[in-house]
Amino acid sequence: MISIWFFIGISLAVNGALILAAGVYQLVNPPVNPGVVLFHLHANVWWGAVLLAIGLLYCFKFAPRRTS
Amino acid sequence: MTPLLAAAVPTQLVRLAPIDIVIVVFYFALVLAIGWYLKGRANTGEDFFMAGREMTAWVAGLSFLSANLGALELMGWAGSAYQYGILATHWYWIGAIPAMLFLALVMMPFYYISKTHSVPGYLKLRFGESSRALSAVSFAFMTVLMSGVNMFAMAKVMQIVLGWDINFSIWVSSLTVAIYVTLGGLRSAIFNEVLQFFLIWAGALLIPILGLYEAGGWTNLKLQIAHRASEQYVHLWSGLGSFTTNPMGIHWTGIVFGLAVVISMGYWTTDFLVVQRILAAKDIRSAEMAPIIGAGFKMLVPVIVILPGLLGLAVLPEKLVPESVAAVTGAHSYNDVLPLMLARYCGPGLLGLGVTALIAGFMSGMAGNVSAFTTVWTYDIYRPFINSKASDHHYVNMGRWTTVIGVLISVGTAYLVMQFASIMDYVQALFSFFIAPLFGTVVLGMLWKRATGSGGFWGLLCGTLCSISMWTWVKVDPTALRYVALSPHAKGLAQDMYQALWSFITCVVVTVVVSLATKPMSDSQLSGLVYGLTEVPAVGDVPLYQKPLFWAGVVAIVFVILNIIFW
Numbered sequence: 001m002i003s004i005w006f007f008i009g010i011s012l013a014v015n016g017a018l019i020l021a022a023g024v025y026q027l028v029n030p031p032v033n034p035g036v037v038l039f040h041l042h043a044n045v046w047w048g049a050v051l052l053a054i055g056l057l058y059c060f061k062f063a064p065r066r067t068s
Numbered sequence: 069m070t071p072l073l074a075a076a077v078p079t080q081l082v083r084l085a086p087i088d089i090v091i092v093v094f095y096f097a098l099v100l101a102i103g104w105y106l107k108g109r110a111n112t113g114e115d116f117f118m119a120g121r122e123m124t125a126w127v128a129g130l131s132f133l134s135a136n137l138g139a140l141e142l143m144g145w146a147g148s149a150y151q152y153g154i155l156a157t158h159w160y161w162i163g164a165i166p167a168m169l170f171l172a173l174v175m176m177p178f179y180y181i182s183k184t185h186s187v188p189g190y191l192k193l194r195f196g197e198s199s200r201a202l203s204a205v206s207f208a209f210m211t212v213l214m215s216g217v218n219m220f221a222m223a224k225v226m227q228i229v230l231g232w233d234i235n236f237s238i239w240v241s242s243l244t245v246a247i248y249v250t251l252g253g254l255r256s257a258i259f260n261e262v263l264q265f266f267l268i269w270a271g272a273l274l275i276p277i278l279g280l281y282e283a284g285g286w287t288n289l290k291l292q293i294a295h296r297a298s299e300q301y302v303h304l305w306s307g308l309g310s311f312t313t314n315p316m317g318i319h320w321t322g323i324v325f326g327l328a329v330v331i332s333m334g335y336w337t338t339d340f341l342v343v344q345r346i347l348a349a350k351d352i353r354s355a356e357m358a359p360i361i362g363a364g365f366k367m368l369v370p371v372i373v374i375l376p377g378l379l380g381l382a383v384l385p386e387k388l389v390p391e392s393v394a395a396v397t398g399a400h401s402y403n404d405v406l407p408l409m410l411a412r413y414c415g416p417g418l419l420g421l422g423v424t425a426l427i428a429g430f431m432s433g434m435a436g437n438v439s440a441f442t443t444v445w446t447y448d449i450y451r452p453f454i455n456s457k458a459s460d461h462h463y464v465n466m467g468r469w470t471t472v473i474g475v476l477i478s479v480g481t482a483y484l485v486m487q488f489a490s491i492m493d494y495v496q497a498l499f500s501f502f503i504a505p506l507f508g509t510v511v512l513g514m515l516w517k518r519a520t521g522s523g524g525f526w527g528l529l530c531g532t533l534c535s536i537s538m539w540t541w542v543k544v545d546p547t548a549l550r551y552v553a554l555s556p557h558a559k560g561l562a563q564d565m566y567q568a569l570w571s572f573i574t575c576v577v578v579t580v581v582v583s584l585a586t587k588p589m590s591d592s593q594l595s596g597l598v599y600g601l602t603e604v605p606a607v608g609d610v611p612l613y614q615k616p617l618f619w620a621g622v623v624a625i626v627f628v629i630l631n632i633i634f635w
Contacts, residue, residue: 002105004127004259008266011098015091015270015421022087022417036415038278044417047274 002064009058016051019044081229081404082411088420095267095424096244099260099431103248106256113460116253116467117185117443118348125354127262129361132345133369134261137268138433140221142373142426146409147402149377150388152315153293153301154634156377157370161304162328165627167336168363169620171346172356175337177604178514179347180355181596186347186440187340187510188448194513194597195524197452202528203509204448206502207340208441212474215437216481222430223482229407230423238482241427245435246475250468254348254443257435261345264428271418271425272372275406278413279379292382301381304634311557318562319555326565330572334507341440352605356616363623367630373406380405384412434478442470501539504568505531508575516583517591517598523583531575538567 023044026034060066084092110116123131148156184190188207192200223237248256283289290302300307300314307314308323336342336359349355380388386400388408394401400408410422446467451458458466509528512519541548542563550556553566594601612618 001109004262007098007102007259008263011095011263012266012270014094015267015424018087018091018094019417019421022085022415026415034415037412038282039415041278041281043274043278043413044415047418051270 003062005058005062006064009055009060009062011055012051013055013059016048016053016055018048020048020052023048081400081407082419082423084230084420084423085416087416088423091417091420092424092427095428096240099244099248099263102259102263103251103256106252106259109255110251110253111464113463113467115255116464117447119253119255119258121348122350123258123345123348123354123358124350125357125361127258128345128349128354128358130265130365131258131261131348132342132358133362133365134265134268134432135342135345135436136433137265137369138218138429140218140225140430140433142268142272142429143225143403143406145373146377146380146406147388147404149374150380150405151377151390151402153297153381154304154374154378155301155307155314155316155318157304157374157634158323158327159332160366160370160374161627161630162323163332164336164366165363165623166328167332168359168366169624170333171337171343172359172363172616173620175511175514176346176355176359177352178597178599178602179343180349180352181602181604184347185447186444187338187343187506188444190510190597191513191524192448192452194594195509195519196521199509199521199525199528200448201453202525203502203506204444206532208444208449210502211341211437211441211444212477213481215434215441215474216478217485218430218433218437219478220482220485222427222434225407225426228404229426234486238479241431241434242475242479245431245438246472249435249438249442250471253467254344254439257439258345258348260435261432264432267421267428268425269372271421271423271428272376272406274418275409275413275422276371276375276379279376279383279409283379283382289378289382293378297381301378302634304631306635311555311562316562317555317557318565322553322562322565322569326562326569330504330507330568331565333511334503334568334572338506338510339503340444341436344440344443345436353608353610353614353616357619360616360619360623364619364626367623367627376409377405380409384408438471438474438478441474442467445470445474501532501535501571504535504572505575508572509579512576512579513598515599517594517601518583518588519579520583520586520589522586523579523581526582527575527577527579530578531571534574535567535571538570 023042023046027042027045109120114120145156145159179187179190182190182193184193186204188200188204191203219238219242220234222241223232223234226232226237227234248260252259280286280289283292293299293301298315305320308318308320311317311319346355346358349358384405388402388405389397389399391401391403393399394404407426410419414422446463450466450470451463455462505528508531509524512527513524538552542552547556549563552570553562555562591601596602
């Protein structure tokens with residue numbers, strides 16, 4: 001049976017990758033009007049990277065071939 | 069739960085980018101995929117209704133917490149933090165932690181050893197069929213109505229925050245929940261609740277991090293709040309010596325005896341919506357550890373709920389107003405503080421994750437209601453009173469159909485509330501009527517062997533009637549609040565605390581008096597159900613750091629330290 005933690009890993013990794021991609025795009029193409037406070041901190045870059053890293057860790061550690 | 073109902077629809081708070089839509093759609097696809105994957109593992113009654121009783125302590129504990137961590141809870145209490153300050157934290161700390169530890173160390177062994185499927189099922193074993201019938205019917209009826217009320221509130225919030233059509237929100241969320249719970253039963257609900265727990269944290273944790281950065285740290289935040297509101301907004305206990313020296317208009321006796329001793333004990337130890345998750349644990353140690361793990365994380369929840377509300381007080385340029393004023397003026401209400409903070413800090417991608425966290429919160433609460441309703445209907449109403457001789461396969465099918473029907477009743481309730489908004493307040497009030505006296509009945513049943521079946525039934529009934537009477541009295545004559553809540557300065561939340569306290573006391577007194585006047589039950593009838601007549605199995609020969617008592621002590625110490633720090 002696939003572990004619940006593997007599903008969580010997939011969710012965090014995919015969401016992290018999407019957020020990181022959106023952040024990198026904004027980093028390369030800064031919008032004229034960012035629309036958010038503290039835009040210069042580029043939270044979507046580092047928060048996306050954190051989620052991606054945790055997600056990949058969970059995917060690896062709880063991969064079906066390792067837990068079955 | 070704080071009522072969350074916006075009557076007016078001002079401008080939509082946030083606008084999603086395509087990447088945000090992708091994140092939301094991915095979430096729906098994943099929860100449905102989990103339900104589909106688990107459909108082959110819900111073929112027996114134990115699998116469908118109790119998740120095979122094979123959940124680890126971590127899964128059961130996070131699910132236990134997640135079932136309570138609905139988005140109405142998040143948004144409502146963030147709004148309360150904006151309105152009342154850090155006092156709202158009491159509902160997460162003293163209003164939860166002692167009760168969770170009490171459940172783990174005192175009550176869970178009896179639930180677990182009796183192998184009951186539900187809380188009404190325990191009442192049947194301890195007090196007989198009449199007590200089970202009373203609690204099962206009231207729980208099933210109110211759970212499915214509450215699910216509908218929450219569904220409508222969710223759709224309303226989605227309309228305000230995102231501009232989504234109410235019908236779209238109601239049908240998409242309810243059908244998704246119906247599909248994954250029908251396919252995988254409680255196991256599917258639990259798996260998705262754990263997933264939702266992670267998403268809620270991933271989506272909401274950035275707000276306090278960036279908010280504290282903007283405010284210049286905790287010390288500066290306190291100064292700004294003192295300047296814009298009052299110094300009492302950042303103190304947990306120091307203003308509770310009088311009804312008039314704190315923003316909530318409540319006395320410490322209401323918080324300690326009403327909230328901590330009665331309401332939270334009632335909710336966390338007898339509301340089957342949350343207790344069901346613990347009953348699915350794989351062994352007695354996991355069943356005891358699960359609420360302790362839940363308590364550890366519960367202490368952290370104010371970081372993503374209360375802190376954003378306090379940060380809103382300090383950094384938002386506009387002044388938020390009560391719902392009644394917002395409905396007239398079109399200004400933002402207290403309950404908008406969380407989405408406003410989300411929109412303030414979260415750009416493309418992060419906004420999608422934040423919105424997904426809110427949707428996940430709504431759906432975990434709805435799935436919790438539906439799976440609990442399904443179990444109580446099938447095992448505590450249908451099987452004992454309608455069809456007691458059917459096969460296990462028949463009851464599983466009944467569970468699947470009940471899931472669908474429960475969701476449809478919830479949808480119907482949501483549309484009813486849309487037509488008659490006042491129903492929402494009535495349903496929320498009705499639900500609270502049963503919690504406090506039910507705790508009195510269950511705890512006496514577990515700890516006092518002299519309590520009899522008649523005592524349990526009449527105590528539960530009289531406690532409930534007492535609660536209804538007080539609520540009706542205040543509804544008819546609002547000045548009666550000074551008698552119910554012991555002060556003319558008391559406000560709505562204070563009424564809830566004292567109403568619960570009086571109904572609990574009534575339940576206990578009636579149970580004791582009737583029990584002493586009726587024939588005691590024999591020891592053999594009470595074996596495995598009552599303290600003193602039950603041999604609680606040891607958790608095994610495990611190291612200290614794996615013992616529930618050790619971790620309960622750690623949680624209790626941290627709880628005390630936190631209360632002292634924020635005194």
